Amino acid sequence: MAIVKLSPVERRRLTAFASCLALAIVAWVFTVLSNPYDFVIRKVISYKNSPQKKSFHQLQSDTVDATVHGTGWQMLFSRFTDDSKPLDIDLQTLDKRNYVVLSTQLFAINKKQAENRQIVGIDPDTLYFDFSNRRFKKVPVKLVKSIKYEKQYFQSDDIEIKPSEVTVSGPSEVISKIEYWKTDTLRGTDINETLQGQLKLQPVKEGNMSVYPKTVQVKIPVDEFTEKSLQVPVKVINNSNYYNVKIFPQKVKVTFVTSLNDYPNIDEAFFVAAADLDLWRLHGYNVLPVKINRLPPYCRIVKIEPANVDFIIKK
Structure with missing residues (x-):
């Protein structure tokens, strides 16, 4: 195989050419990625201002495809970063109809978005809901705990939970199956004194349900x-x-x-x-x-x- 031998002058010229080419490519990439583009990202939706007198069941997925207007850099990094912040959808119009048009809420939605990362469209644009009568029910609070006591120390009396009952509301067929409502896990190690404080209840998993109150006061008497x-x-x-x-x-x-x-x-x-x-x-x-x-x-x-x-x- 023939080997091309370059003189020192030719090698300097080739190096200068390669450097200029690399700089040109980098400049072109920066220019292209700095231009605005529309790209799609998947977003989870959450609901606010749910109807108080009736319960609902969404007839579609809890995720939507949001078209975002941003730079090429944002489009590039959107594939590697997880923007887990949900889109807040206002359900106030469900008092009059069984659907919500998302395009009418883009202004409010974009208030919570970065100025250079505005949402210009959502697919699907209309969310439909199935309604049923809302039922209210009081259920006892069930404490979830993972506690390890110091040697010779143990629970010495009944656990106090205030309030001992909470009100859950939602579709009748769902509420009828609920017998109690769990708290978040109360954790402790090497405990040698009475535990007391505020503890959150486990959140509802469906947008058409609610629980009130959302926190309780817990007291666990501990003695030697x-x-x-x-x-x-x-x-x-x-x-x-x-x-x-x-x-x-x-x-x-x-x-x-x-x-x-x-x-x-x-x-x-x-x-x-x-x-x-x-x-x-x-x-x-x-x-x-x-x-x-x-x-x-x-x-x-x-x-x-x-x-x-x-x-x-x-x-």
Whole structure:
């Protein structure tokens, strides 16, 4: 293969030519991308000013194709950037008709757009809706939580949620299936004191529904727990034939953990220890295991001594 040898002067000329060509291409690209263009991007729509006395169901997708008037640079980078800000569509006209014309709202929509990135058209231009009667229903609030307590600390009383109920409204067929409304997840780690504060409710997923209020006050009592032991009498249950039953021992030692606030107030009257005679009558047990059928709220049993009791039956 023949190799072309260039003189130093020719190499300088070739380098100068290549540099000029590259600069010309760069200048041309900048000029082209600086010109205005119309390009299409997909946008999610959200609704405001929904009708208060009737519910609706949209008959098309919740996304539209928006034609944007901008520079070539914006068109280029629109393919790489995600403009997730939704288009706010005003539904005030649904009080009189079952459709909304988006072109009549372009002025209001573009107020929230950058001046050099104005929307000139939306496809589809008309959104249609199916109406149904709006139903209102009160449902309890369900707390969603993910809490880890510091060692020896636990929830010590009932959780308080104010208000305990919220009002949901929307199509009757949807509202009838709602039994409760969840909060956002309340999270905490190494908790050693009472948790309280404002928590948002999970947002509605459909534009034709609403929930009120949107926040609740939550309080989770937290206290340090410690062990306590009591002698609790054992009660014989399921003595359907009214046998004369004697058990030994008649009391068992119940060790449990309870909060420091409740510690001085809890005595054996808060507990019911039971021995089930059906275990002997139906299954032939020689000893009866002791079970705690009632205990104070938020107490946890550590052990029962003895775990089984002997018995004598006199017919």
